[in-house]
Amino acid sequence: MTVPEPASTMERTSLREAMSLFATGVTVLTVGGEHVHGMTANAFTSVSLDPPLVLCCVARSAVMHGAISETGRFAVSIMGADQRETARYFADKRRPLGAAQFDAVDWLAGPHSGAPLLHGALAWLECWLVHRYEGGDHTIFVGRVLDCRRGAGAGALLFYGSAFHEV
16 A cells, blocks of 8 residues: 655644644653663553553654663653643753753652652653654654552643643
8 A cells, every 4th residue: 555645735844733732641751771861752652451551752863762772661750730840851952961860850760670760750650662663753662561650649741732731
């Protein structure tokens, strides 16, 4: 089957604008060990309950892409309504790289992944990379959930209309 090309009038910004109208949760992906890194992501979802699988999409040009590829595991902190600044911080390309980027936040190392789990998150998941699929300029990483825990928060942080919102 041949996939048709997009209309020539479609611009890259028009897809970004259209997708900004799809509300998503906000997460921070983390990797521990010698490739320690964190990144805000909203391209994250559950895939399966049995076996427990989730996916995240990461640009091939992102530092996180190499970190997940090298370690084969990652963690996800699901951001609460009061974590807007934490989400902004891990989206800022000007923050320090390596372990120093975690000096600005409270965290603990996940017992299964070694990845930082951010204090105050609504929930945490630790994952082992089981599949990867090319998806344009991104890679779709599928992780098997090794452990997940719920935090004490009640309100969620959402991304909609290119801005953060609280629920």
